[in-house]
Amino acid sequence: MLTKRIIxxxxxxxxxxxxxxxxxxxxxxxxxxxxxxxxxxxGADELVFLDITAxxxxxxxxxxxxxxxxxxxxIPFTVGGGISSIEDxxxxxxxxxxxxxxxxxxxxxxxxxxxxALNFGSQCIIVAIDTREISVPIETISHQENxxxxxxxxxxxxxxQKLMTEHIVHTHGGRKPTELRTLAWAQEAQERGAGExxxxxxxxxxxxxxxxxxxxxxxxxxxxxxxxxxxGAGSMEHFQQVFTTGKADAGLAASIFHFREIGIxxxxxxxxxxxxxxxI
Amino acid sequence: MNRAFFIHSLxxxxxxxxxxxxxxxxxxxxxxxxxxxASYLWTDDxxxxxxxxxxxxxxxxxxxxxxxxxxxxGLDKVIPTLTQPVLGTCVGMQLMCRxxxxxxxQALGIFPVDVKRFPSGxxxxxxxxxxxxxxxxxxxxxxxTENPFVYFVHSYAAPVNExxxxxxDYVVPFSAMLHKxxxxxxxxxxxxxxxxxxxxxxxxxxxx
Numbered sequence: 001m002l003t004k005r006i007i008x009x010x011x012x013x014x015x016x017x018x019x020x021x022x023x024x025x026x027x028x029x030x031x032x033x034x035x036x037x038x039x040x041x042x043g044a045d046e047l048v049f050l051d052i053t054a055x056x057x058x059x060x061x062x063x064x065x066x067x068x069x070x071x072x073x074x075i076p077f078t079v080g081g082g083i084s085s086i087e088d089x090x091x092x093x094x095x096x097x098x099x100x101x102x103x104x105x106x107x108x109x110x111x112x113x114x115x116x117a118l119n120f121g122s123q124c125i126i127v128a129i130d131t132r133e134i135s136v137p138i139e140t141i142s143h144q145e146n147x148x149x150x151x152x153x154x155x156x157x158x159x160x161q162k163l164m165t166e167h168i169v170h171t172h173g174g175r176k177p178t179e180l181r182t183l184a185w186a187q188e189a190q191e192r193g194a195g196e197x198x199x200x201x202x203x204x205x206x207x208x209x210x211x212x213x214x215x216x217x218x219x220x221x222x223x224x225x226x227x228x229x230x231x232g233a234g235s236m237e238h239f240q241q242v243f244t245t246g247k248a249d250a251g252l253a254a255s256i257f258h259f260r261e262i263g264i265x266x267x268x269x270x271x272x273x274x275x276x277x278x279x280i
Numbered sequence: 281m282n283r284a285f286f287i288h289s290l291x292x293x294x295x296x297x298x299x300x301x302x303x304x305x306x307x308x309x310x311x312x313x314x315x316x317x318a319s320y321l322w323t324d325d326x327x328x329x330x331x332x333x334x335x336x337x338x339x340x341x342x343x344x345x346x347x348x349x350x351x352x353x354g355l356d357k358v359i360p361t362l363t364q365p366v367l368g369t370c371v372g373m374q375l376m377c378r379x380x381x382x383x384x385x386q387a388l389g390i391f392p393v394d395v396k397r398f399p400s401g402x403x404x405x406x407x408x409x410x411x412x413x414x415x416x417x418x419x420x421x422x423x424x425t426e427n428p429f430v431y432f433v434h435s436y437a438a439p440v441n442e443x444x445x446x447x448x449d450y451v452v453p454f455s456a457m458l459h460k461x462x463x464x465x466x467x468x469x470x471x472x473x474x475x476x477x478x479x480x481x482x483x484x485x486x487x488x
Contacts, residue, residue: 003409003410074473094307
């Protein structure tokens with residue numbers, strides 16, 4: 001039976017692992033290669049390395065790191081951060097990455113997804129979506145009415161903006177809102193050839209209050225490709241919820257693993273006891 | 281390279297060739313061999329392939345593109361006539377079959393089986409992640425537990441048939457491994473399937 005995947009995410013800055021709350025207050029959580037091999041040993045199903053600095057200067061450091069990981073880790077791993085071209089992807093896959101993840105660059109130029117899928121195959125292309133719930137105007141309702149006052153009858157126009165909270169795709173580490181609705185963008189990414197969606201709720205990220213279950217369920221239920229849920233994991237129950245109510249195919253978390261708040265073996269045993277398909 | 285010297289330098293060592301072709305990301309296979317300390321040659325040269333002790337035929341990506349490249353290089357004639365142990369993985373395995381529904385591709389026909397797309401239904405396609413094997417009958421799975429977990433990424437699969445030596449279930453039962461004479465094949469990615477995958481690769485390299 002196909003199992004639900006547990007994926008530790010290692011945020012990388014200058015070749016080291018970092019993770020902070022809502023992407024600020026970075027704390028050093030260790031050597032990425034050592035940590036990745038340890039997680040693989042403990043039963044992690046995949047690893048994600050996210051280069052959060054992703055400048056040109058850091059590119060070589062990242063490639064070296066990827067090669068080093070490939071030489072030591074025997075489970076699939078994904079590399080993301082600052083990837084915007086076929087050349088970037090080629091360099092990372094050549095260094096031994098199994099999959100790559102793209103985010104802002106795909107929003108900027110959606111054709112990139114098609115190009116990468118065509119060149120390297122959908123199976124190694126993950127589209128990462130950072131989403132936040134914000135109020136957006138969905139329609140403007142104009143009223144016109146005749147108002148009769150002391151000086152006669154006047155025709156008055158009023159315009160009401162109808163607002164609604166919507167899940168909107170954000171870029172730049174979740175800081176910059178786009179025009180894209182999250183579900184529509186996830187569907188477009190799938191159509192263009194994404195192999196998986198990594199869905200991060202920026203509202204839940206760092207809160208440890210649980211994954212965004214409704215959103216994850218909506219997106220995962222509407223897609224035929226797997227959805228990796230990210231953001232908000234704080235307890236073992238949260239993973240159980242995201243795999244059942246949230247319909248996620250995989251759950252990703254960072255700090256709770258790095259700071260040993262939850263051990264991967266304990267988590268996987270717990271989920272298996274809850275009746276979920278889990279690789280032990 | 282001086283060929284004579286090359287053969288001499290390998291005289292006491294096994295020669296493993298990974299067939300080089302445009303089948304997407306095959307680097308993982310190279311790193312997996314490095315992790316188990318096996319040397320290899322990555323080549324599309326017919327002579328090098330024919331003189332190897334072991335041949336690995338990897339593959340990810342799309343079947344018809346990969347097959348077109350094999351034809352262009354003449355490898356479609358070479359691979360089915362090899363006599364040493366050959367291991368095809370993922371799309372490599374699918375191309376060792378007769379036909380793939382993926383863009384209606386006529387393949388190498390080593391296994392007289394047609395590769396079909398998973399029926400769409402309640403489960404997602406592609407089949408991505410760790411799934412367990414059963415009915416293990418391959419020398420490559422020697423030493424593994426009864427239902428080992430391995431890592432899959434695919435939308436097409438060969439049905440269970442007389443050459444099936446490991447099965448797996450996803451929507452329908454399918455062939456996770458095939459074996460016929462000197463030809464071995466695995467639908468999953470042994471190279472990134474943890475210790476179990478490593479054992480499978482080691483068992484293949486240890487075949488006589």
